[in-house]
Every structure is written in C-alpha cells, then in structure tokens.
Amino acid sequence: RAEWQGIIVAGTALLDHASISHAAFGLKCEFRDDDDSLSVSNSIVGDNYGDGIYVYAENNAQAELNVTDSVVSDNSGHGIYVDAYNGTTRIESDLRGNEVSGNGKYGVHLYGRNGSASILSQISGNTISGNSEYGVYVNHTYGSYSDHSLDNNEIHTSGKNLYARYYRANSSSLISVANNEIHDGTAGIEFNLTNTSLSPQINDNKMFGHSQSG
Numbered sequence: 001r002a003e004w005q006g007i008i009v010a011g012t013a014l015l016d017h018a019s020i021s022h023a024a025f026g027l028k029c030e031f032r033d034d035d036d037s038l039s040v041s042n043s044i045v046g047d048n049y050g051d052g053i054y055v056y057a058e059n060n061a062q063a064e065l066n067v068t069d070s071v072v073s074d075n076s077g078h079g080i081y082v083d084a085y086n087g088t089t090r091i092e093s094d095l096r097g098n099e100v101s102g103n104g105k106y107g108v109h110l111y112g113r114n115g116s117a118s119i120l121s122q123i124s125g126n127t128i129s130g131n132s133e134y135g136v137y138v139n140h141t142y143g144s145y146s147d148h149s150l151d152n153n154e155i156h157t158s159g160k161n162l163y164a165r166y167y168r169a170n171s172s173s174l175i176s177v178a179n180n181e182i183h184d185g186t187a188g189i190e191f192n193l194t195n196t197s198l199s200p201q202i203n204d205n206k207m208f209g210h211s212q213s214g
Helices: none
Strands: 009-010 013-016 020-021 028-032 034-043 044-046 051-059 063-068 071-073 080-085 090-096 099-101 105-115 119-125 126-130 134-141 144-150 154-156 160-167 173-176 182-183 187-194 201-203 206-208
Touching: 028 034, 034 051, 051 063, 051 090, 080 090, 080 119, 099 105, 105 119, 105 126, 105 144, 126 134, 134 144, 134 154, 154 160, 160 182, 182 187
Parallel strands: 009 028, 013 034, 020 044, 028 051, 034 063, 044 071, 051 080, 063 090, 071 099, 080 105, 090 119, 099 126, 105 134, 119 144, 126 154, 134 160, 144 173, 154 182, 160 187, 173 201, 182 206
Antiparallel strands: none
C-alpha cells in the first residue's frame, strides 16, 4: 500500500540528493512548454508502486531529461519511462552513471509515438539489471523519430536485455549500440522493424549467457 502519492512536476524541476520511495509512483513530470527540463542527480527512486521516473511531453514541447548518478530500483512499473507524443514534440534525454535494477516492467522505456514526435537519448555508463521484462525497450511508431546512443553500459538479467521496435516510424531514425556488456537474459539485442527502413549501428559489444539469442 502506497504511503503517499509521489512527486508531480508540470514544467521544470531539479532534484539532487533526493529520496523518493513507498509512493503510488515515484516522480512524474509533464513537459508543457519549450525549455522545460527535469534533472535528477545523486538520488534514490525506489520501492514505488508505479513507475520510478515518468516523463511525458506533447503539443510540440521541446524538453530535456537528465538522470545522473542515481539509483532507480524495485519499482513495480518501469524504472525510467520517456514518452513523447504527437506533433513536433521532442525530448532530449541523458541517462548516465545510474543503477536501474529490479523494476517490475522495463528498466528504461523510450516511447515515441505519432506525428513527428522525437526522442534523442544518450544512455551511457549505466548498470541496468534484474528488470522483469526488458532492460531497455525502445518503441517508435507512426512517424516518430529517434536518435539513440547506448554505450558503455552493462545490461543483464532483464529478460530481453535490449529490444527495439519500430513500427511505421521515421526511416531517418538513428540508433547506435556500442561498447556495452550485455549478458544473461533470454535475448541480448533484438530489433523488430515493420514498414520502417532502419540501419542500426551495432559495434564492439560483449554478449554472453543468453538462453535464446545474442
């Protein structure tokens, strides 16, 4: 049973050395205007009943998410969920040096949907482990655009450790997966492309211990 609702942000916020736990959700942010941003550093977001960190943008907002040197763990939903919807909405996300572990759904979920919505992400130096369904789940649909770079992460024991789905997405989308250690899940790296022309860049990753495919 949640002891409190959690933190809701509409606009811009900076959290440093914060602890958010035992809430209905951890931190929920709705980006409404250009230059809105959420920064979380040196913090713990864990043991919440929904998602740990959820950010949402629509109506052509241009926003930023930065999560650094933090622990996002043991939440019943996703660890970090980035959701960009419709129009020219754009979220730039920088996730560095975090531990994202033991979450009930996905460790990191990047979801761009409809119109020309876009998510540009740098995911670097994180440990993403023990999440129930996916370590990192990238999902772009109906014209949305991605520019994702995943490098120097350790992703393991999270079902399908890295899964990317592109369904009628913008064929100019980019994704690079390099210098990661990905191990001990059902699958290592998997792409599902439907009506989307995409050339993912996958280089110099170390993969082992998967029960189905690397």
